[in-house]
Amino acid sequence: MIDWEAVRAEVTGYLQGLIRIDTTNPPGNETLAARYLEEILQKEGLQPTLVESEPGRGNVLARLAGGGEKTLMLLGHTDVVAVESEHWTHPPFSGALIDDYVWGRGALDMKNMVAANLMVFLLLKRQEVSLARDIVFAATADEEAGKGNHGPGWILDHRPELWDAPLIITEGGGSDFSVGDQRFYTCQTGQKGLCRLRVIARGTPGHGSMPHGNNAILKLSKALAGLEGAVLPAHICGSVRKFVEGIAEQRPEAEAATWRQVLDEAHCDEALAALPIDEEWRRELGAVLRNTASVTMLQSGSKINVIPGEATAWVDGRLAPGQTQESFVAELRAFIGEEVEIAIDQYTPPLEADADTELFRVIQTVMGEREPGVPVLPYLMPAGTDAKHIMPRRPETQIYGFMPYRQKPGEEEMKLIHGHDERTAVEELLFATRVLYEVVSRFASVD
Ligand SMILES: [Zn+2]
Secondary structure, eight states: OHHHHHHHHHHHHHHHHHHHHTOBBTTTOOHHHHHHHHHHHTTTTTOOOEEEESSOOEEEEEEEEOSSSEEEEEEEEEOBBBOOOOGOSSTTTHHHHHHHHESSTTTTTTTTHHHHHHHHHHHHHTTTTOBBBEEEEESOOSSOOOOTTTSHHHHHOOOOOOOOOOOEEEOOOOOOEEETTTTEEEEEEEEEEEEEEEEEEEOOOOOTEEEEESOOHHHHHHHHTTTTTOOOBBBBOHHHHHEEEEEETTSSSHHHHHHHHOTTTTTTTHHHHHHSSSSHHHHHHHHHBEEEEEEEEEEEESOOTOOSSEEEEEEEEEEEETTOHHHHHHHEEEEESSSSSEEEEEOOOOOOOOOOSEEEEEEEHHHHHHHHTTOOOEEEEEEEEHHHHHHHTTTTTEEEOOOBBOTTTTGGGGTTTSTTOOOEEEHHHHHHHHHHHHHHHHHHOOO
């Protein structure tokens, strides 16, 4: 029998310990967190491996040996985004425990899951669970810095023998949400791709005193104006289909019909507008139905009296599963025209895991027992996680984002991610630890 009250104190202590280590990326300094975890694992009689891609950028992995079934990895990143400490109620690296909340940067993204993963891993060892597969604990560097590659990508390139994990549970899903009075959980099964590009207009340089008809800035402006109110075509992937159908199944008939109509690519936007959900969610749902393009930066000219020869805008493009950079650029052209050049700077393909697997079903079963009547739905995330470093190198990997969290009505803690006053309820940290332990031990133990 596991003493869950003792686990509550232990896992809370791990989260506080991790938050007190400043791993703001850049520069990261994740080795400090990796050492902290390494020491805990060693004390437990395990043999963790600490690897650095360069000094300070540490990753720690440990393995529990089991039978020959596919290895399952519990993956978390130890770096965090920067803080503006003057806006925090309690210092962001204090790990303060106040009214059963642990405060600090990383409390939700994602030192909480690193602590829960560690706890699950230690419990499997202590309970001497007989395993049909290896379980790997991995706490890695450099998720938060855009192109960063000091974490999973680096390990796969330089120490692949440490990885070997065709199944992964990590961040990106697991929180609950409500439609009317019906609650649901997400389990992330996909994420959108990235296609970051520049739109470049070229014109004739000249003196500001003598306008001509070939001004680069005006040409660029005309192209960008085409994006005003632009709605790119819908491409609805399997994860979004299952998500929307799962909601529809639980709703009264008239409303369910509107949900189902969201899956009709020709009429999804009318249906979306009619759904009884808040505007923020409507925007998110709109974004997962299609590719999106946001103009985020502009540059041209250097002097008031000089007509520049070139003008550039940067576009942050996000791709739905099944889409490619070519298909995205073709869609974009329909709005911005042919008068400008397009140069792609960064491309990460969209990802989607199979929701029809044993692991996904175990997640659904365990949650169904803990919270009867609250379905777990596949979910497509509009942004990305470390999966973007893994899938290009190991395309057969099934990655699920699942860190259970019951949000308090009116609090919506998930909105604190990357913001001020990030904090996590101890009750939810324990809840996640129990659910994850149940999922992993059930999925991995020899029956
Ligand atoms: Zn994260």
